[in-house]
Each structure stands twice: as structure tokens, then as C-alpha cells.
Amino acid sequence: MTTKTFLFYDIETSGLNKAFDQVLEFAAIRTDAALNPIETHECLVQVSRDTLPDPHAVLVHHLTPQACANGQVESDAIRFIHRLMNQPGTISLGYNTLGFDDEFLRFSFFRHLLTPYTHQYAQGCGRADLYPMVLMYYLFRPNQLKWPRTEQGVSMKLEALNSENQLASGRAHTALADVEATLALAQKLYQDQAMWSYLLGYFDKQTALKRLSDLPQVEGFSKGQVGVCVEGALGALNQFHAPVLILGMHQVYRNQCVMLRLDRKRLSTLDYTDLNEIQACMLRKKISESIVAPLNRFESYWDDERRQLIQDNLKWCAQAIAPIQSIAEYCTGLTYPNVPDCDASAALYQVDFPDQALILQYHEFWKYSFSEASVLISGFPEHARQCAERLLWRRPEALETGWSSPTLNQYLAGLKGHASNERVDYTGRIARTAQMVRTQIQTCYDQSSKEQQRLLDQLSDWLKVTWAV
Structure with missing residues (x-):
């Protein structure tokens, strides 16, 4: 049986664009199931020749290209991180890692021709996130931590929690200091082991699906369970939660649960033919990446106005079956727009999964010499070939020989800022030049x-x- 370990990690990056920016610093502490440290990893990463750091990010973490000059090359660092996260039985987690870090690394794996999803499910691996767990402790185990306050209310920033609870020393926004603070935070939460184990269950897909199916249903609506979505983005004014009607699983994105907020507006006045109005009340969350809990546990947090709105909306949902079913059909079928000119580095969600034979070829790419690899990539799918060209261009042999290709030249022209070679990511955002x-x-x-x-x-x-x- 595979031994479970936790890999607490953090990254500092050249910017916030998950498709085009790169990891500059990575740190991780592996622990056993009881959160006892086993090993620590830390690596600095050189700024790749084709990475353009965001000045605002540099001002936060101080990682200039000169400060990173003695680090590992990016390809070595990303393959190392991939191996760590794919070690059998690894549960990778951090503070808000499912909100940023995990997807950032997924794109890094993708453009380095590594499997982008196996750390989520293969060989007993999985993921979790301390951030929504902390929100649940705040709501139901408030004595477990000291809660920092600002003029806007309680602050859930890791830096503020660290200072208030004296979790770890070191400057914030350095990877290892943030990991040490995150682990110390987890150890405090772990003191209530029943709560810790219960909340971890939300990051296990089968457990999360079972809990979702056990939520009470709206009478007459076969898919309409009622629950509460817990999420930091909902804000302190909402006590970080929103009562929701579960409309069902998405028809295309099979791991995505679609919900309608019950506290946003009076649903009886909702124009369910107005798609923008519907989307303003809609939440979409991936199973095993979010917490959707029973409704009755949160009632003490509602003022009279919010409670009345929720009750009125529940009554309407029980009576207005046809409109709700129309809303559910629309929301569960709503897909993200396809970006026709999406750059190869950003094409993760727009290309097919590679078959096993192609995965083996990608694996061989890293073993081959420069000349052998430059021949091998001619048989890759177009997006993978372009990613491989960029990886080869970073090698010393390319610099020494002046190696290039037409598509690589277009890519480099786009980095310099030529409008005709503008790069866009999977959301349509233009890449930094x-x-x-x-x-x-x-x-x-x-x-x-x-x-x-x-x-x-x-x-x-x-x-x-x-x-x-």
C-alpha cells in the first residue's frame, strides 16, 4: 500500500500569466500524514531567455534576472518539481495553491512536454488547499487561530495570519518562508484532527461527490440539491460563503459543478432569458477543489434580510420547476470561448490529451542530444513542436549555432513587440512584450x-x- 505524504509547496513567479510566465523560486517541505517534516527542497530558477518578467512582480519578490543568475535552468527545475509531485502517494498542497500555483505549474508542465494532470490522480497522488480549510476553521473552530483584523474585516492573507499567530520567521513572498508558515499553520489546524480529516475529504473526488449527493434536494427538481459554497472570493462581508442551488454537473467539463446563488437577488425577478443576468448569479466549481457544505450549518451567520431572501428563493425554486430547469440546462452547457490564435504555450485546454506513444516520445525528447531532438520534434503535433522548438532554443547549442526555424522566428518577433506576431493566451489576453x-x-x-x-x-x-x- 502506498504511504501518503503531504508536499507543502510555494512558488514565486515572473508574473501572473500562467501560460507565459515562469517559476523563479520553488520551495517544498514533505511531511508524513501527521505533518512531521521528512525533507525540504528549495531551488532558485534562472530567468529563461524568452521570459519577460513583470516589473510589479519583481518589486514584490525582489527576484531580478541578476538575483536568479546562479539558479537552475527552468527545464531542470520544472522536471524536478514534476517528479516531486508525482512521487506515489503525494498530496501536494499549500495556501491558495488551487487558486493559482497548481494551474501555473500545470501550464509549466504542459509546455515542457510533461504530463500536466498526473499529480492530481495517478499512483495515489492528489491535491488539497489550506485556504478554504482555514475559512471553515474561522467559521466553525474560531478558537483554533488568532484572526488578524483590518478596516475591511478579517484578513485571510497568509502574511497576516503568520504575523498574528507567529507561525514562522522570514520575509513574506520568499518561497521557503511561505512554505514554513503554511506548514506551521497546518500543524495548528491539525490539533483538531477530526475537523482536519473531515475537511481533507472535500479534496478527494469520491468523498466530495458522495457529500454532494447527500445534500437535501429541492422538492420536484431531480438535480436541485441545496448547500453552501465556501470560498475566499465571496469576501468577509459574506462570511466567505454563499448558499447555493446545485444545478448539476457540467455537460462538457465533467468535473465541474454548476450552482446558482440563493443570496444574490430575488430569483423570482430573474429574467431567465437574460444570459448575463443568469451568469451574475452563477458559480462554477470543480469537484475536489472546493467545499460545498450542508446549508443548515451556516444559518447563524445570516442577518434577517439575508435569511429572508434565501427562504424566499428556496420557496420559489420549489414552485418554479420549469424556469429552474431552463436555467440549469443553459448553465451546465455554457462553455468557455475558443481562442483561435491561442499561442502554443497556452493551448493546454484546447488540444487533445496525448496518447501513450506520444507521451513516450516527449519523454525521449529530454534524453536526446540537441541534434537528435531537433529531428524528433518534426513528428510532434503542432503545439508540441512549437513548445519543443522554444525548449531547444534555450539550450547552449542553439545559441552557439544560431539554430532557428520560421515559427520560432515569429515567436521571437512577438516577444519583441511586433504587432503582426502578437501572442494571446487561452483567455484572449495579449502576452507581455x-x-x-x-x-x-x-x-x-x-x-x-x-x-x-x-x-x-x-x-x-x-x-x-x-x-x-
Whole structure:
């Protein structure tokens, strides 16, 4: 039987675009099931030649290209992280990792020709996230932690929780310091082992589906369970939760649960032919990535106005079966728009899964010499071939020989800022260019402190040398 371990991790990145930015720093602490540390990992990552760091990110974590110069090359670091997360029995988690880090790494794995999803399910592996668990402790075990307060209410930022509870030392937004704080936070939560085990169940797909099916139903509506979605984005004013009607599982994205908020507006006045109005009340959450709990446990958090609205909406749902079924049919069939010119690095959600033979070829790519690999990639699917070209271009042999290709030249022209070679990600957002970074540096400079200006000067020098901008 595979021994379960937790891998607490954190990343610092060159920016927030999951498709185009890169990991600059990674840290992880592996523990046993009782959260006793087993091993610690930390790595700094060089800025790749075709990465254009966001100046705002540099001002947060201070990781300029010069500060990262002695780190690992990106391809070595990403393959190392992939091996760590895919070690049998590994549950990878952190603080809000399912909100950012996990998907960021998924794209990093994808463009490095590694399996992007196996760390979620294969060989006893899985994922969890401390952030929604902390929200549940705040609501139902408030004495477990001290809760930092601001003018806007309670703060759930890791930095604030760390300071209030004296979890770990070290500057925030350094990967290892954040991991140490996250592990210390988890150890405090683990003191209530029954609560800890119960909440971990929400990150197991079969357990989460069973709990979802056990929620009470709206009479007359076969798919209409009622529950409460717990999520940080709902905010302190809503006590981080929203009562919801479960409309069903998505027809295309099979792991996605579609819900209608019961506290947003009076549903009897909802124009269910107005798609924008419906979407404003809709939540879509992946099973085993979110917490949807029984409704009756949250009633003490509602004021009279919110309670009345929820009760009125529940009564309407029980009577208005046809409108609700129409809303459910629309919401569970709503798909994300296809981006026709999506860049190869951002095509994760728009291409087919590789078969086993192709996965083996991707594996061989990393074993081959430069000349052998440049021949091998000619048989790859177009998106994979372009990703492989970029990986080869980063190798010293490409720099020494001037190796290139037409599609690679178009890619590099897009990085410099040529409008005809503009790159977009899977949401349609335009990729950062060298000229954009130069403009951002100039915009930030006068409003920055002396220390921040020093960081911006370093980034500016690197940009001038690397991209002649």
C-alpha cells in the first residue's frame, strides 16, 4: 500500500500569466500524514531567455534576472518539481495553491512536454488547499487561530495570519518562508484532527461527490440539491460563503459543478432569458477543489434580510420547476470561448490529451542530444513542436549555432513587440512584450523607493542586454 505524504509547496513567479510566465523560486517541505517534516527542497530558477518578467512582480519578490543568475535552468527545475509531485502517494498542497500555483505549474508542465494532470490522480497522488480549510476553521473552530483584523474585516492573507499567530520567521513572498508558515499553520489546524480529516475529504473526488449527493434536494427538481459554497472570493462581508442551488454537473467539463446563488437577488425577478443576468448569479466549481457544505450549518451567520431572501428563493425554486430547469440546462452547457490564435504555450485546454506513444516520445525528447531532438520534434503535433522548438532554443547549442526555424522566428518577433506576431493566451489576453516591460519600468520608477528603483534598474539593464530595448 502506498504511504501518503503531504508536499507543502510555494512558488514565486515572473508574473501572473500562467501560460507565459515562469517559476523563479520553488520551495517544498514533505511531511508524513501527521505533518512531521521528512525533507525540504528549495531551488532558485534562472530567468529563461524568452521570459519577460513583470516589473510589479519583481518589486514584490525582489527576484531580478541578476538575483536568479546562479539558479537552475527552468527545464531542470520544472522536471524536478514534476517528479516531486508525482512521487506515489503525494498530496501536494499549500495556501491558495488551487487558486493559482497548481494551474501555473500545470501550464509549466504542459509546455515542457510533461504530463500536466498526473499529480492530481495517478499512483495515489492528489491535491488539497489550506485556504478554504482555514475559512471553515474561522467559521466553525474560531478558537483554533488568532484572526488578524483590518478596516475591511478579517484578513485571510497568509502574511497576516503568520504575523498574528507567529507561525514562522522570514520575509513574506520568499518561497521557503511561505512554505514554513503554511506548514506551521497546518500543524495548528491539525490539533483538531477530526475537523482536519473531515475537511481533507472535500479534496478527494469520491468523498466530495458522495457529500454532494447527500445534500437535501429541492422538492420536484431531480438535480436541485441545496448547500453552501465556501470560498475566499465571496469576501468577509459574506462570511466567505454563499448558499447555493446545485444545478448539476457540467455537460462538457465533467468535473465541474454548476450552482446558482440563493443570496444574490430575488430569483423570482430573474429574467431567465437574460444570459448575463443568469451568469451574475452563477458559480462554477470543480469537484475536489472546493467545499460545498450542508446549508443548515451556516444559518447563524445570516442577518434577517439575508435569511429572508434565501427562504424566499428556496420557496420559489420549489414552485418554479420549469424556469429552474431552463436555467440549469443553459448553465451546465455554457462553455468557455475558443481562442483561435491561442499561442502554443497556452493551448493546454484546447488540444487533445496525448496518447501513450506520444507521451513516450516527449519523454525521449529530454534524453536526446540537441541534434537528435531537433529531428524528433518534426513528428510532434503542432503545439508540441512549437513548445519543443522554444525548449531547444534555450539550450547552449542553439545559441552557439544560431539554430532557428520560421515559427520560432515569429515567436521571437512577438516577444519583441511586433504587432503582426502578437501572442494571446487561452483567455484572449495579449502576452507581455519587451517594449511593454520597458514602458512598465518607466511608469513605476518615479513612484518607487530607492530600493525598488535599484531592482527596476537591474531589470532595465537585463532588458537592454537581452532584448536591445
